[in-house]
Amino acid sequence: MALEAVHMPAADATSASPRAPRPVTTESPLVKWLLTAVALAFLAFFLFLPLVAVFAEAFRNGLDAYFAALVEPDALAAIWLTLIVAAISVPLNLVFGLAAAWAIAKHDFKGKSLLLTLIDLPFSVSPVIAGLVFVLLFGAQGYLQPLVAWTGIKIVFAIPGIVLATVFVTLPFVARELIPLMQEQGTGDEEAAVSLGANGWQTFWRVTLPNVKWALLYGVLLCNARAMGEFGAVSVISGKIRGFTNTMPLQIEILYNEYAFSAAFAVSTLLAGLAFVTLGIKAVLEARYAGDIAATGRGRH
Amino acid sequence: MDISVRHLAKEFDGFRALHDVSLDIRSGELIALLGPSGSGKTTLLRLIAGLEFPSAGTIRFGQEDASLKSVQERNVGFVFQHYALFKHMSVADNIGFGLSVRPRATRPSRAEIRRRAAELLDLVQLPGLGERYPAQLSGGQRQRVALARALAIEPRVLLLDEPFGALDAKVRRELRRWLRELHDRTGHTTVFVTHDQDEALELADRVVVMSQGRIEQVGSAADIHDRPASPFVFSFVGSSNILPVEVRGGEIAYRGTVLGRTEDADGPRSLFVRPYDLELVSDGAPGIGGTVSLARRSGGSRIIEIETPDDGRIELELPAEAPGSVGDRIAVRPRRWHLFEAAASRADAPVTGG
Numbered sequence: 001m002a003l004e005a006v007h008m009p010a011a012d013a014t015s016a017s018p019r020a021p022r023p024v025t026t027e028s029p030l031v032k033w034l035l036t037a038v039a040l041a042f043l044a045f046f047l048f049l050p051l052v053a054v055f056a057e058a059f060r061n062g063l064d065a066y067f068a069a070l071v072e073p074d075a076l077a078a079i080w081l082t083l084i085v086a087a088i089s090v091p092l093n094l095v096f097g098l099a100a101a102w103a104i105a106k107h108d109f110k111g112k113s114l115l116l117t118l119i120d121l122p123f124s125v126s127p128v129i130a131g132l133v134f135v136l137l138f139g140a141q142g143y144l145q146p147l148v149a150w151t152g153i154k155i156v157f158a159i160p161g162i163v164l165a166t167v168f169v170t171l172p173f174v175a176r177e178l179i180p181l182m183q184e185q186g187t188g189d190e191e192a193a194v195s196l197g198a199n200g201w202q203t204f205w206r207v208t209l210p211n212v213k214w215a216l217l218y219g220v221l222l223c224n225a226r227a228m229g230e231f232g233a234v235s236v237i238s239g240k241i242r243g244f245t246n247t248m249p250l251q252i253e254i255l256y257n258e259y260a261f262s263a264a265f266a267v268s269t270l271l272a273g274l275a276f277v278t279l280g281i282k283a284v285l286e287a288r289y290a291g292d293i294a295a296t297g298r299g300r301h
Numbered sequence: 302m303d304i305s306v307r308h309l310a311k312e313f314d315g316f317r318a319l320h321d322v323s324l325d326i327r328s329g330e331l332i333a334l335l336g337p338s339g340s341g342k343t344t345l346l347r348l349i350a351g352l353e354f355p356s357a358g359t360i361r362f363g364q365e366d367a368s369l370k371s372v373q374e375r376n377v378g379f380v381f382q383h384y385a386l387f388k389h390m391s392v393a394d395n396i397g398f399g400l401s402v403r404p405r406a407t408r409p410s411r412a413e414i415r416r417r418a419a420e421l422l423d424l425v426q427l428p429g430l431g432e433r434y435p436a437q438l439s440g441g442q443r444q445r446v447a448l449a450r451a452l453a454i455e456p457r458v459l460l461l462d463e464p465f466g467a468l469d470a471k472v473r474r475e476l477r478r479w480l481r482e483l484h485d486r487t488g489h490t491t492v493f494v495t496h497d498q499d500e501a502l503e504l505a506d507r508v509v510v511m512s513q514g515r516i517e518q519v520g521s522a523a524d525i526h527d528r529p530a531s532p533f534v535f536s537f538v539g540s541s542n543i544l545p546v547e548v549r550g551g552e553i554a555y556r557g558t559v560l561g562r563t564e565d566a567d568g569p570r571s572l573f574v575r576p577y578d579l580e581l582v583s584d585g586a587p588g589i590g591g592t593v594s595l596a597r598r599s600g601g602s603r604i605i606e607i608e609t610p611d612d613g614r615i616e617l618e619l620p621a622e623a624p625g626s627v628g629d630r631i632a633v634r635p636r637r638w639h640l641f642e643a644a645a646s647r648a649d650a651p652v653t654g655g
Contacts (some may be wrong), residue, residue, distance in 0.1 A: 116593055188383060189385050189387060191352055191379075191381070192386075192450075193387075193398070194354065194371075194373060195350060195372050195377065195378075196398050196402065196450065196451075197373045197376070197454055198398070206387075206402070212388075243453075253568075
């Protein structure tokens, strides 16, 4: 019996079916190659080619022209404004996302599913409409115009409006990242902390926050990338005043429309560079964050 | 610390998890809350801890009414079913957590906290593992760390929710013995929740058997085994056979066969008997006759199932060398039993044995 069993594979190999047995979930080499090639071709056409074009166009007139385009006052103002808007809207969404995720994952209340749906609303609404909403609210004939008149803070065609539109568009990023993780973690760790005498504040800083820090960073990163890159909502509410209310994406469009291709692409390389940095940090975070999830130890027994 | 629970009730969104429960726990006692899932045992434990608040009733710690005190004020050590160790903290930091969150006035120094953590690691027999992280420990080790963390705050009572539920059988038995020793050494009033009757009966000074949000019986392992207060208790702590019998003039009769005598008044009853409390009777002697429908070996004994003429099934546990194979006709008689009201008149009587 044993001898027979040992000789079986050899006999099989020389017989009518010469194929080596393959793991059931593996395809033939041809299929593997084909699928890989399709994926690569797709990526090359939609990602790699455009990126190469951006950088090629940006440097077409040489390095000097490239840097000149970046330090041009309107471009500098746009870069500065983009940074300011991101610096205000990302922390706002961080706080909102954390609060919303905490409320949804750790508590039961009426209207919870409605809140969940509402958080996703900015994903499903066109950004142009998001911009328009704020124009309608705070514009000359807007519902909240009296408030604007009373406080004297200009909103439409000014930084506050741009920040509002950006916050709206990037609202879901942090919350969406945190909710599934916090739901999976449950309230066990928090209960343990309070049973050991910790108050609410200590529990949040020493238990809840460390448990979600990687997911939180990841959400902030995505939120930031979108905040800096947002075009539609911001273009409606900013009024595109050069040097004052133009963010980087708007500046790129204006330059392009004025046939200043090289300058437009030079500013574009900054946004593309931001994308690379985001991707890089994201890859690092994902490696960390995956390990973190595995280390939760829940449901492993 | 004595704990006295009076008329405690808890409702969750219209669902009553606990009905009017009263219980006295003596200082230094090791007590088990035993029951199937949904019996309210974990709810009772969490109410004592202050992780939930009662809908009605009071909980007193010694002389002090703790019913409305927060979990922080109650100073209890709680060990969670899945340990709930803080995974981003080392074992030593986990154990020291309770001391490090104290207000500045009563907080020990950093060095003192580290010393206490090391001491507790010795107590739970994990010396030198302070720098490890929870993910690097086995289930049994995590359980011990969770216990050390709960003990670090010098709790007035120690509460454990299914402490061995997530461990394999061998580790469970070891930890069970170890917990008993630890309890005897430290003398904490300890309450633990379990659904495993062996664990409860072996480990605890007293066992509280619960079902459907009520306490069925409180007593020692011997009380629960020998004097079960209800059919539920009898059925929950071991396999059982239930026979419909008739009591007349002090005699217990099953389909006309007299099985024994009782002091009970006349009327229909349910006779509860353990598989190992049945014996084979020789030909001709009075007994319950039936055909062997199943015979298998289990450890040092034989399990035989017989089918009675009225389609009932009776399970017997006999010595390994006992006769009887499938198809044989045999007769059995109970050696020891418990009589309860007939099943029809008791809504909560169990339907099946085992």
